[in-house]
Amino acid sequence: MNIGDVVPDFAALDQDGREVTLTELLGGGSLVLYFYVKAMTSG
Secondary structure: OOOOOOOOOOEEEOOOOOEEEHHHHHOOOOOOOOOOOOOOOOO
16 A cells, blocks of 8 residues: 555444444544554564
């Protein structure tokens, strides 16, 4: 993935365990996606 790439819609659980989609979140305005290596791994 590179800067400016279009991200396909996906669903994930929010902090309350509710399923949300990327499209739903984008409805509120700009969005930053931040990915990080799983905690306690060598990545």
